[in-house]
Amino acid sequence: MIGQDIIDRFTALLGPKGVTTNPDDIAPWVSDWRGRYHGAAAAILSPDSTRLISETVKLAAELGVPLVPQGGNTSMVGGATPPSDGSALILSLRRMNRIRSLSAQDNLAVCEAGVILSVLHDAAQAQGRRFPLSLGAKGSATIGGLISTNAGGTQVLRHGTMRALVDGLEAVLPDGSIFDGLDALKKDNRGYDIKQLLIGAEGTLGIVTAASLRLVPAIATRAVGWAGVDSPEQALHLLRLTEKTLGESVEGFEVIADDTLGFVLGHIPGTRSPIETRTPWHVLIEVDHADLADPGPGERLEGALAQAMEQGIVLDAAIAANEAQAEAFWRIRESLSESERAQGPALQYDISVPVAKMPAFMVEAAAAAEAAFPGTTASSFGHLGDGNVHFHVRAPKGTSDGPAWIAAQGQSINAFVHDAVVAAGGSISAEHGIGQMKRAELARLSSPARIAALRAIKTAFDPHGLFNPGKLIPLPEEG
CATH class of the missing domain: 3.30.43.10 (Uridine Diphospho-n-acetylenolpyruvylglucosamine Reductase, domain 2)
Structure with missing residues (x-):
């Protein structure tokens, strides 16, 4: 003590x-x-x-x-x-909450680590710009945490993860020295990229204090649609069709199992299904335009969905008639984690697999988990365009002691799901990081070369192990 x-x-x-x-x-x-x-x-x-x-x-x-x-x-x-x-x-880092500068001309914001994501969104919007990363915790998640975990969110399909959005970084290293890398240089070949080492390091190598963040033009007009499909495979066909017909204006593409949608409708007041037909799977699509002179995204999305229905890809669809409806569609997606938690004890997995394998994985892994662990139910939702699956295995109905069930079954289910991920050529962490939850599994499933490199980097930066102990880096006995 x-x-x-x-x-x-x-x-x-x-x-x-x-x-x-x-x-x-x-x-x-x-x-x-x-x-x-x-x-x-x-x-x-x-x-x-x-x-x-x-x-x-x-x-x-x-x-x-x-x-x-x-x-x-x-x-x-x-x-x-x-x-x-x-x-x-x-x-x-919560008192480090200043936006030091925001330039519409440079498309750049310099923010301290404690700036809340939604605050940056508002500040950028006031200047006709936006920071193109959003997630359900935007009202409390901070810039430093988002950088330290290389957060993703719902716009990775078009704009990438935090790695792609951080142009410069300021951080304090374990000896107290200050790494001043805020200059947003397009070309910089001075050896190892310290900035990229610190992004996603979960505070184990340095404490992010500020960052230069890339902005993009504010959305002038957008269309948000909801489509019902038979399977994730059909959802992937819909993604490729919309990309072909709408190009880079496709900003969000989320796929959701019907039972997962049902949890939201049952637990989140004021939510309703955007379509009348209850289909096995659902797709949320957003199309954005920065130029009002462009053809209306609503008409273009409507045309793409009509084409998909003619081809038998889509069973039913709706396009938000106004911003209130668009926000209501997105509220369903942003409430998924909350509704899953309200549903009862569960093991949640943030994983990624190659995009082409994601549809089969979502169906087959759920069926395999339910067969291997009788009484459990499994389903998923995710960012189809980047292969990110949020996969949940729920305790048998009537389980009253969630922690006891997790203690008894968690390790076996974790190994089962993660083995399936690795077999599909995927990663056991897509956007939430390793933390302490996945540290042992990282050691079990990673190559000796990867673990050795992680430990060598940690030792070089933090030889006394004083930064965020017990996170990310596996202990020697773990692998």
């Missing part, structure tokens, strides 16, 4: 506003969003500048105190939860 003498040292550096020690104030930040991981911390440290973060890290290194960087605490894999033994302090 960390004693009062250590807390006093940090208080002297950061002042009373920079250190939180009240257990009631700390409590919400020591458990993960899903309530699966619970830690302990004697204090939350909250510097409000890069300089103070640097000084905090230097002091922590001097004292040998591990630090757990934390933004909005929306990790799905326990990546921002401190150790349960109270050996680490939380380093909160």
Whole structure:
């Protein structure tokens, strides 16, 4: 445990506003969003500048105190939860919440790590621009966390993950030095790309303090459609047809199993199915135009869906008549995780497979899991254009003790699903990271070369292991 003498040292550096020690104030930040991981911390440290973060890290290194960087605490894999033994302090980036600059001319925003995603969305929109990454936790997820997990979201099909959207980065390294790489250079061949090492590192190599983020023109007009199909294979045919007819204007393409849609309709007040026909699978499509002089996206999407219906790809479809309906369609997609959690105990998987294999995987893996673990039900939803599957295996109906079921069955089901992913040439983490949830599986399923490289990089940056201990990097005994 960390004693009062250590807390006093940090208080002297950061002042009373920079250190939180009240257990009631700390409590919400020591458990993960899903309530699966619970830690302990004697204090939350909250510097409000890069300089103070640097000084905090230097002091922590001097004292040998591990630090757990934390933004909005929306990790799905326990990546921002401190150790349960109270050996680490939380380093909160939430006071680092300034948008330092936003240029419509340069299509660039320089944001500190604690800026909430929805705040950046609003600021960019006011300048006729947008930051093209969105997800369900946009009202609480922070820029630093999104960078540290290489977040994806619903617009990867057109704009890529955070790796593609970060043009520059500022971070504090484990020795307290400041990596100043905010310059958004198109060409820079000065050796290893430190920026890309820090993106997706989950705070194990450095603490992201600010980033230069790529903006794109604001949407001038959009069309949002909902289509019912027989299978994910038909959904893939629809994706290829819309790409062929609509080109790069296709920004979102989500596929959802019907039972998963049913959970939303049953648990989220005010939601309704966009189409009258209950089909086995559903597709949510968004088409965006930045230029009002372009042909209307609504007419183009309507034409593509009509063509798909003529070809027997689509069974039923609807196009949002206005922005309120468009938002209602997207609210269904953004409520999927919440509704799944309300449904009862389940094991959730954020995985990816090659796009061509995704339709078969969604159907066959669900059937195989249900057969292997009688009483369970399995289904999925995902970003079809980038191969990202959110795959859920739910406890048998009537299971009252979710943690006990997970403790008894979780390891076997995890291995079963992850083995299927690897057999399909996929990844056990598509956009949520490894955290502590998948660390052992990463060791089990990765090549020795990959694990050796991860450990070598971690040791080079953080030889004393003080940055986000217990996350991402497998322990030697794990692989």
